[in-house]
Amino acid sequence: MTGAPTRVFIARLAGIAVFDPAGDQVGRVRDIVVALRLGPRPPRVLGLVVEVVRRRPVFLPITRVTVIEADAIIFDGRLNMRRFEQRASETLVIAEMLDRTVRLRESGERVMVVDVAMEPTRTRDWLLSKVAVRRTGGRGRGLRRRGESLVVDWDAVQGFSAVEHGQGAAGLIAAFERMKPADLANIVHELPEKRRTEVAMALDDERLADVLEELPEDDQIEILGKLEADRAADVLEAMGPDDAADLLGELPTEQRERLLTLMEPREAAPVRRLLTYPDYSAGGLMTTDPVIVPPDATVAEALAQIRNPDLNPALAAQVYVCRPPTATPTGHYLGTVHFQRLLREPPPTLVSGIVDTELEPLRPTMSLESVAMFLATYNLVAGAVVDDNGHLLGSVTIDDVLDHLLPADWRETVMDAGAEAGGGAGTDPEEEALRGIEGTS
Structure with missing residues (x-):
């Protein structure tokens, strides 16, 4: 393997990009697959779990990885698009090893795993070689400080094969923090x-x-x-x-x-x-937290509200102008100001002077189909929901409409389905040989 470092800490690989030889990104690293072996023998690294199109995990044999760098992994271009299925004999380093409580063989002290390192051998295999641990203050001989971190050899710890109840998850979460x-x-x-x-x-x-x-x-x-x-x-x-x-x-x-x-x-x-409200009505679909401003607000003030990074992009596309109170259900609804209109006006302009009063609002009793047709007719990503007394109740966004138009299990289908391009991929002899041999060790 060209460009291979002598030691790689695996938690740092989480989320880094995977490229083919042409420099095209094919996915990102999700985890590393290893096969635990009997006794203190270090586990052999079988490959990487790479997340490709449609968030689908596939297996990339470690033998096909040519370069490992701090911010990228390059492989030889051969990738079986069949969905990765973990076998009983396999362990995922990030998902299952991080945050485990193990013991130091010499002292019996309990420590928590914060990272695991792999290294290449002379035969071009990769083995887990080091374990980064944090002392938890458990019983053991010798001086120790709770919270102290240290890196030890793989054969210096024991307990990875045991089932642990109450395992933490801080390390796993940190690996995927971004x-x-x-x-x-x-x-x-x-x-x-x-x-x-x-x-x-x-x-x-x-x-x-x-x-x-x-x-x-x-x-x-x-x-x-x-x-x-x-x-x-x-x-x-x-x-x-x-x-x-x-x-x-x-x-x-x-x-x-x-x-x-x-x-x-x-x-x-x-x-x-x-x-x-019924599930498939405008009232059941709406959110009660759209962007609402009073008529004397300025364009600058409206733009400041939609700059909120936590705001759903569909909600940020429109500002609703209402008389106080501006919390739903509001005072009298005056109309909508579209995001693009805000960008075209001077910051001191009052929103009351640029409000769209011709767009009829949605009613809470309108059906899902009616809401969808409304958004499609006017090329909108959101629409105001107003009651018979003229009070703004909320806003329906296109993502919620699609969520209810799609089959009830669409999220699970997306997570579980294979990509069309690789759905028919067959057995990979190299992969089967690598994983099959290790599964018997």
């Missing part, structure tokens, strides 16, 4: 239930809320059910009101009411309102 919520959700979806729960417990409320919004319904319900009730309520508060209402709507009545009661009243109120 991932978008949808990409992290894909990884969480494919973890074993035990590991999925551990990751959910370790994520902070905001990050977990973002991930939950991208997960299939079954995963959402499973994870929420594993959380303490108070924590579950906090996570629901961090979700968008429409997403929280969708999730709560799938729970038994008693559990739903308990969680709503534990939520802050001002956070629970819009969710309760959304739950009163």
Whole structure:
């Protein structure tokens, strides 16, 4: 392997780009596959799990990797597009080894794994050679400081083959810290239930809320059910009101009411309102947190609101002008100002002077099909929902319309389906030989 370093710490590979010989990026590293072996013998690295098109993981044999650098991996161009399926004899380093509690053989001291290093051998194999650990203060002989980190040889630790309950997930989360919520959700979806729960417990409320919004319904319900009730309520508060209402709507009545009661009243109120509307109506689809400004706001003030990086791009496409109060349900709805119009006007201009009053708003009772036709007719990505008394109730965005127009299991289908280009890929003899031989060792 040209350009191969003498030692690579695996957690640092998470998310780096994978390129073919022509320099085209084909995906990103998700994990490293190894085969544990009996006794202190270091595991052999079998290959990489690479996430390619449509967030689909495929297996790249380590024998096909030609260059490993700090910010890129290059392979020989041969890649079987068949979806990666982990075998019973295989272990994923990032998903399963990080955060494990193991013991130092010499002292018996309990330590936590924070990273694992691999090194090439003279025969061009790659083996796990080093383990970076952090002392936890467990029993052991000799002087030690809780929290101290050290790097030891692979054969200096034991316990990787044991099933651990209550394994942390800080290392795994750190490895994928910069991932978008949808990409992290894909990884969480494919973890074993035990590991999925551990990751959910370790994520902070905001990050977990973002991930939950991208997960299939079954995963959402499973994870929420594993959380303490108070924590579950906090996570629901961090979700968008429409997403929280969708999730709560799938729970038994008693559990739903308990969680709503534990939520802050001002956070629970819009969710309760959304739950009163049918699922496939404008009221059931809308979010109660669009961008709203009073008529005396300036263009500069409106633009400042839509610059919020946490704002859904579809919500940022429109600003709704309403008389106070500007929290939903608002005072009288005056109209919409489109993002492009804001960009064309001088910053001191009042929004009341550029509001679009000709666009009829949606009504909360309108059907999903009617909402979709409305957005398509006027080439919009969002639309205001206004009641019969002229109060703005919320906004329906195109992503929520598509979410309900697609089959109920579309998220899971995207996560589980293979890409059309490689869906018919057959058995790879080199891959089967590598993984088959290691599976028997």
